[in-house]
Amino acid sequence: MCVYRSSSWNPGGKHEAGYDAFMTGCIFAQLCSDLGVDFKLHESSKQLAFNEKLQKYINHLYLSYLHGDIIDLNTGYTVENSSPSYNLKRRYQQILFENIVIIWGFPSNLKASEVRECLSKVFGLTSVVSVYHLDATAVFVQFNKTQLVSDFLLLKESLERSNGPISVLHPLGKLLEGGNTCAANYDAYKEICGSPLSETLFADQAKAVGMKWKTKLVEYKESLRSGEHENPTIEENVNDAAMSL
Structure with missing residues (x-):
């Protein structure tokens, strides 16, 4: 279906109420078709309102696709566990800053999936929740x-x-x-980012603020009961690599 507008396209202009209403109707008709709603079976809009396939959508106001809630206009309350933001929370894991490391300066052709693969081979398939590129390196x-x-x-x-053969052939190599x-x-x-200096690449930013180290160690403070920690120790990881040579 082609829709022609009577006025020229102006992306900076205000909306046109008639055209917007028309397009809203077109979208509604298309969505009804996608849901399998047959208009021929309904003589009026009142009958259509009772169609069971439309019940979860009727009188629901979507405040925002990404971050807003869905308001049920019949009750005035938020529709529980059905907002786009709820679905996004289910899709994306909660960010835990204490579980995050920043890695930089590696070859620019290395993809996030390859970084995940390297780490998963050492610490386990489920050890890495997510990997996000800050920039190319x-x-x-x-x-x-x-x-x-x-x-x-x-x-x-x-x-x-x-600095021996173990480090070269290790999964992190x-x-x-x-x-x-x-x-x-x-x-x-x-x-590093708190400095007033600003560089395009994070690696350059770190150098600009005078970071001399390559690895900044942190201490894991939480005490673990015997047998609770399921991940191999550092010594085991190195020894496993040595035995595979």
Whole structure:
């Protein structure tokens, strides 16, 4: 269906009530068709309002697609667990800053999926919640446990300090390739970005504020009962790599 407007297109102009109402009707008709609503079976709009396929949508006001709630105009209350924001919360995991590490300075051709793969091979398939690129050579990694932040940073420093065949053939070798990869927890990220200096790449920003270290270690403070920690220790990770050589 082609729709022609009587006036020229002006993206900066105010809406045209008649045209907007017409397009709203067109969208409603299309959605009814998608839901399998047959208009021929309804003689009036009152009958259509009682169609069971439309009940969950009638008199529901969507305040915002991304962040708003859905208001039931019949009651004036929010529709529980049905807003777009609720669905987004289900889709995306909660951000836990204490579980995040910032990694930067790695080869620019390394993708987020490859970073996840490297880490998952060491700490387990479910250890990484998410990986997001900050720029071409920097990513945020959120682990599923706070202790993994410390475990990763300790392992990274251990591999770089050994500077032997283990570090080259280790699953993290791809991430550490080039010898310029740096890592720290989220607090260090805030410290680096808190500087009045501003660079395009995070790696350049870190250099500009005078960061000399490649790995900023953090201490995992929560005490763990015997057998509670399911992830392999740093020594086990290094030893496993050595045995595979």
